[in-house]
Amino acid sequence: MEVTKLRAAGTSRRTVRRIKLERIILDGALLAFSFLMLTPFLWIFSTSLRLPKDSFSLPPAIFPTAWHIGNYAEVFAKVPFSDFIFNSLKICLIIVIGHIFISSLAAFAFSRIAFPGRNVLFLVFLSGLMIPGQVTIIPQFILMSKLGLVDTHLALILPGLINPFGIFMIRQTMMSISYTYDEAAYMDGASRLWVFLKVILPMSFPAIAVTSVISFIAHWNDFFRPLIFLNSFEKMTLPIGMTALTGAFGTGNLSSILAGVTLSLIVPLLFYIFGQKYLLDGITAGGLKL
Structure with missing residues (x-):
């Protein structure tokens, strides 16, 4: 033993x-x-902290030999960087709020309301994910031109409010929620809107958080659509406005350009830090059932 x-x-x-x-x-x-x-x-x-002359030194040094904080001040001196940040932040926040509002309502209808042809309609709607954005840019531009919205932020906001991917993510999470919650609420006299706001929506928060982060970062980094729709320098978003730092022939100060890049990473990094703990839960819930 x-x-x-x-x-x-x-x-x-x-x-x-x-x-x-x-x-x-x-x-x-x-x-x-x-x-x-x-x-x-x-x-x-x-x-971004090097002297301009040290940006192309050989062999390259990992750390700056002389710390030059003035590169960050030069970013704000060369371009209206704070205006670019404000424009991007305004557009992204409006898109995220509107996108979550529309997507959550559509996801609730596709997941909790039984109506004829629901699954077929959802698959047809989901097929929009297979259409590249570059294919629809010409019809969008014609439509915005007819509405007189070219060179306005609404030309970027309105098309970004609806995205099949967000509806898919939130719908998959709502599909995983037991229907007993709905039945108990309806037995207590709750309306469908009350069930959506007080029962289903709070339980779908992981998917909503993931969708918000993905949508925000995608529109924050969007260069193509602002290039098409915006003409005025003061209305430009951060990605397209920062091209002014490169100079007319790409001869701009590399250190100040990368200082601008570093500053542009702060806001999406904060959003990602806020939503990253829900990322795995949201992705897992999104793959449960179709």
């Missing part, structure tokens, strides 16, 4: 040591991979 206990204890200690060793190896591999993924961002930040 004593021999058996000793052997079991020895096996247990070896198992614990093996698990610890595997954990150390895994953590080390993940740390190295994380550093590799962050290297471009570290290089951008490092170059």
